[in-house]
Amino acid sequence: SQQFSALTEVLFRFLTEPKEVERFLTQLSDFATMNKISLGPLKNIVKSILLVPNGALKRNLSPEQVRADFIALGLSEEKASYFAEQWKVNAPTLTRLAVGQTLMINQLVDMEWKFGVTAGSSELEKVGSIFLQLKLVIKKGSQMENVYVELTLPQFYSFLHEMERVKTSLESFS
Amino acid sequence: QLVSALHNLTRHIVYRGLTRAEDILSLFPENFHQNLKNLLTKIILENISAWRNEAQASQISLPRLLDMDWRVDIKTSSDSISRMAVPTCLLQLKIQEDVALCGDSPVVSALTLELSKETLDTLLEGLGRIRDQLSAVANK
Numbered sequence: 419s420q421q422f423s424a425l426t427e428v429l430f431r432f433l434t435e436p437k438e439v440e441r442f443l444t445q446l447s448d449f450a451t452m453n454k455i456s457l458g459p460l461k462n463i464v465k466s467i468l469l470v471p472n473g474a475l476k477r478n479l480s481p482e483q484v485r486a487d488f489i490a491l492g493l494s495e496e497k498a499s500y501f502a503e504q505w506k507v508n509a510p511t512l513t514r515l516a517v518g519q520t521l522m523i524n525q526l527v528d529m530e531w532k533f534g535v536t537a538g539s540s541e542l543e544k545v546g547s548i549f550l551q552l553k554l555v556i557k558k559g560s561q562m563e564n565v566y567v568e569l570t571l572p573q574f575y576s577f578l579h580e581m582e583r584v585k586t587s588l589e590s591f592s
Numbered sequence: 593q594l595v596s597a598l599h600n601l602t603r604h605i606v607y608r609g610l611t612r613a614e615d616i617l618s619l620f621p622e623n624f625h626q627n628l629k630n631l632l633t634k635i636i637l638e639n640i641s642a643w644r645n646e647a648q649a650s651q652i653s654l655p656r657l658l659d660m661d662w663r664v665d666i667k668t669s670s671d672s673i674s675r676m677a678v679p680t681c682l683l684q685l686k687i688q689e690d691v692a693l694c695g696d697s698p699v700v701s702a703l704t705l706e707l708s709k710e711t712l713d714t715l716l717e718g719l720g721r722i723r724d725q726l727s728a729v730a731n732k
Binding site for chain 1: 603606607647648650651652653654655656657660662664666667670671672673674675676677678679680681682683685687703704705706707708709711712713714715716718719720722723725726
């Protein structure tokens with residue numbers, strides 16, 4: 419059962435940091451060598467085990483349900499309970515990751531600004547009007563797009579006011 | 593030739609920002625018809641601020657914000673998680689491309705963005721800093 423807890427630890431570390439694929443594979447092969455299991459079958463077992471937490475996330479299962487699933491799959495009660503315990507501990511992180519992966523349309527990623535004064539133009543020798551220029555970085559699919567937009571001062575104050583209203587609205591829903 | 597001359601006169605007046613009758617009157621040549629000169633000056637003075645505003649509005653510029661709309665949605669499920677309640681904001685900006693380039697047929701595009709709560713907080717922080725900078729400049 420010590421083997422099992424070590425393996426579980428490796429699995430959950432991967433689930434909470436899904437980008438660390440290299441590290442996960444290294445840890446798996448270390449585990450295989452230490453316990454004198456061959457890597458191939460181990461990988462297959464791990465693949466099946468990983469299906470359970472992913473399915474659990476999709477269906478919002480409670481730790482008891484995860485434990486019941488594992489027992490139905492033939493795992494011993496002790497091991498199933500241990501896994502369910504680990505699941506309970508890691509659930510918030512995993513849920514947050516899943517929510518973070520949710521589709522976002524034209525996500526605003528960054529914003530830069532500058533403001534200045536228009537001094538003169540070809541039509542008017544002296545102007546003296548203040549403008550605000552915003553650069554919005556938008557994620558469209560997998561690419562970034564820069565959008566440049568100019569606002570007058572009244573538009574800026576109106577924009578700020580509207581965004582504060584949005585914040586109040588978002589806060590009342592969370 | 594007459595129209596061209598009038599056009600040049602009004603352009604010059606708008607460019608220089610002349611607003612006093614004396615300044616405009618002094619532009620006419622010595623032997624210009626007195627009544628005509630006064631009539632022209634009067635008409636020009638009436639229109640001068642409208643012309644200045646129009647000139648300013650049709651300056652070259654980056655695309656300009658025309659209008660802005662928003663709505664707040666609650667995301668309830670997705671392919672990676674079946675139950676959640678995440679509020680998100682959809683912001684639509686109506687942007688008009690450079691007025692000077694478009695002339696009489698302005699090109700307006702609508703850009704819809706999605707902002708998470710975190711992004712909105714960061715955005716508000718940035719906008720707040722802009723507001724502080726603006727008041728610092730205004731108070732100088």
